[in-house]
Amino acid sequence: MKLTAWAMERDGERGRDVHLLVTVEAEEDAPRAPVAVNLVLDRSASMRGAPLAAAVEAAQLLVERAGPRDYLGLLPFDGVPEQLVPLRIMESSARGALSESLSMLRAGEGTALHEAVESGASAVRRLFIPGARPKLLVLTDGEPSVGPRSLADFRTLGSKVAESGMTLHALGLGRHYLPEILEALTGPSGTGFTHVDDPEGLPVAAAALVAELFGEVGTDARLYVRPTGFTELQCRHRYAARVEGDSLSAGLGSLSHAFPRRALFTGRLESADWSLGVTTTWTENGDTRRVSVPVQRVLPDSPEGRFIRAVGVELDLVAAESAAWKALMRRNPIAAGQALAQAEEALRELVKLAVDAVPAKRHVDRLADLKLAVERRTQGDLPALLVRRARAADARTGLSIIQPAVPVRKVENN
Structure with missing residues (x-):
């Protein structure tokens, strides 16, 4: 290390x-250990069409990158979760069967997220693979509509998964999933969650998650x-x-x-x-x-000192950005404006520090969207999408899982 x-x-x-x-x-x-990943994939009605096709493409990447000592399983869910493919070592025949099962997935009705995560974790716990890292990868675009829906229930579930020695990773797609729920699920595992604006962004996000999953030392x-x-x-x-x-x-x-x-x-x-x-x-x-x-x-103006300062400033920036969106969603424009001012001041400081490893540019578009929404006091579905993006950035930065910056798609407030 x-x-x-x-x-x-x-x-x-x-x-x-x-x-x-x-x-x-x-x-x-450093040699990595094999992993045992159960893919918990949302196939509810809102995933019909392009979202499900993109999710399948992202999952196929997981299959392609798996090594011969890795284990993968597939649990799709709508109103009912189904362990469609049990966790199996990725030999040639198993790899082909899993790929085929993914390609045959069709959308259903309902979103039983709590039961799906619980069932997916249970399937992993029932299989002991010496030396392998047990993991869940959850991909969802919807709010739970079947079974437990409270944040407390998902916090308890996230803690239960982590306490069993499993890590939980999550991708939230679009504007309908609840970032608080994904944060509750992933926080105890120390992984955070990733936000994707639309299906086109899934392959890039999935590639980063696959690198994280299959690079564990x-x-x-x-x-x-x-x-x-x-x-x-x-x-x-x-x-x-x-x-x-x-x-x-x-x-x-x-x-x-x-x-x-x-x-x-x-x-x-x-x-x-x-x-x-x-x-x-x-x-x-x-x-x-x-x-x-x-x-x-180190001294504050040394390269190392500037790096420390930049990390702290970025933490302040994403926290203020997330607070502004939450205030806007609560219809409190004064608090939103105050938090926006704090985020913009942090961005200016980050620009002045000019630390390559903590680039200011990855925050520019998000804050531009936020400023426009605060100025217009915009409410409704579009800010709901952007607050999810901000909450995901806050979760990942707050846990400091360092990865290459992914370009942010520009979304206009009309």
Whole structure:
């Protein structure tokens, strides 16, 4: 693993602060473990036509990229989930059968999302594959209409899936799924969810998810930060964090090739003499690794310092953007305008910092859409699409799963 920890001291609102950025990245040549992925695919009425065809194309990519030691299964769902193809090792005959089953899928009625995820997870749990990583990949474009629908139910389900040792990944398509539900399902697994505006964007998003799924090297990664000389310390990213003895720990989840994990911590100083002890653990090939990470102190205007600042600014930007859309949907234009102003100020700061690894350009189109909607106080279906896009960006950035920026399709507010 490539491990770095940079600490930067600077003035804060209440005195001197220290910002600690820890990055964990799998080596490119590290061998990956096989995976067991159950594909939970929405085939409700709203998926009829182009959406279902694009979803099938994206799923076929999963089949093509699977290695000979990987296991794949298919559980399509409408009002009733059906484990159409059990999890099978991707030998030639199984690969062909799964591909054929995908091509024969037809749309139905209803959206039993809760039962589908529950059934898909149950199927994975019933099969023990030594050394394989158990996973669910959920693709949906609709709100649940059959079975449990409350956010609390999906939070409980997401936690249950994660506690069983499984990771859950999700793609939300279009303007009708509920981002809060996908966030509740994926948050406990530390994966976030991905938003796709329309069927044309599915192949690109699916390719990124496939790279993440099939590039996994380590699991159960966790950071431990032991502060000395601080009055407080918090984790800025929304990893599951907890106090353990004299340290603050944050669970990073899985580690994949080309998908570094970052965690930003901010602490308020009590004295000029301070230190931070950083340790990371993860499971690799069945063994638990524990490594101490040397902390390098950097200046705010150094390349490393600017990088730390850019990560923090981007967190502020996406959080303010998401808050603005939510305020707009609640018909509170004043709060939306205030949050928009915060997001725009963060964008200006990100542009000034000019850090290539945290590009400002991937936020420009989204904020332009948001500004137009706030100025027109637009309500209705179009902002519902855009708030899903913003919530997905917030979820992925908040968990800091670093991946290449995907071009954002421009959507006009008419």
